[in-house]
Amino acid sequence: MLPKVSIIIPFYNDPFIDQAVVSALYQTYPNIEIIVVDDGSTEHQSRLDPYRSRIIYLGKANGGTASALNYGIQMASGKYVAWLSSDDRFMPDKVTKQVAYMEQMNAQISHTDYDIMNEHGTVTQRAAAMKYPTAKAFINSLKNGCPVNGCTVMMTKHLIESIGWFNQSLPYTHDYELWVRVVLSQVDFHYINEPLTVYRRHTQMGTAKHFNTILLEAQNVSQQYAFQMNALLAQLPG
Template structure:
């Protein structure tokens, strides 16, 4: 029997949410559980109405993406967890190919390549992810950047029992901190070099609207990540 996969989708006032949910429902893989966590939205909630019979809808007070992810993860029944932002799109074979890849490599956490799309869902950049031939080069990238797109990541749910959930005190860099925590705990991030996600860049996205706050928080998080990852890189070289 194939393992159940839970797709967790944080949602907050996002006009693209219908496209995201439809992409989750259109996966070639089964069985899949879809959890949409409404993080206190007051706009575009009606766009979920056609999908309600097919999803688990969880409402909560606004607390940020990390709190929404954690809320969904706690409720998830799947052996594997995939994160889908409400403005992005999973291509139809995303879950299928990534589950097979993780089983083949006995991976606890993995990420994939992706394409950039615009507000009209047109691809603007194919294979936008950065590929590394050696794991040490990938880890070295963490010393100065975040080389992982969160919406390409799939994890075993059991990983959270080992290293904890996302840090809700980090509104913008909870993903980077979590990747570093996984690596430091001995769970390598395996890379599937297939573009299985369409990552939407648009004027309403949080990375544009909150740029200054993100840069300030990123500087602090990056410093702690560098401290955690640098010894691992040194040991691999």
């Protein structure tokens, strides 16, 4: 039997939520559960009404994306968990291809390439992910910022249970901080060189509205782990 995949969709007042849910529902992979975590929304919940019977809907008080992800993953019953932001979309074969790769490679975590779309759903850039020639080059890039699009990541539930959850004290860089802890745990962070997620850039997204705050928060994370990252890189060949 194919392993179950839990798709976690944190949701807070996002008008694109129905598009994200539809992209999860129409995966070619048969063994999935879709967990929408409503992080205290006050609008746009009605967009979920047509899909309520096909998703697991969890409500909670507003606590930020990290808290919503942690809650959704804790409630997940899948071997693998995938994060889908409420304004992004998965390609139809995203889960099928990523699970096949991870099962073949016995991988605990992987990320993929992605396309970029605008607020109208028009793709504006193909294959936008940063590419690195070696694992060491990828790890080195993590010293200075986050090269991983969180919505391309699939990981085992066991991995996050073992290394620790998303840091809820970080409003914007909880994903970056977790990826750093993954590589410091010397877990291979696999990359699939194919766009399997469509990432939406629009004026209301948090990355645009809080850019300077995010930069400062990322710098703090980088400084916190700089010594450990340098020590790890010194051990790697190349």
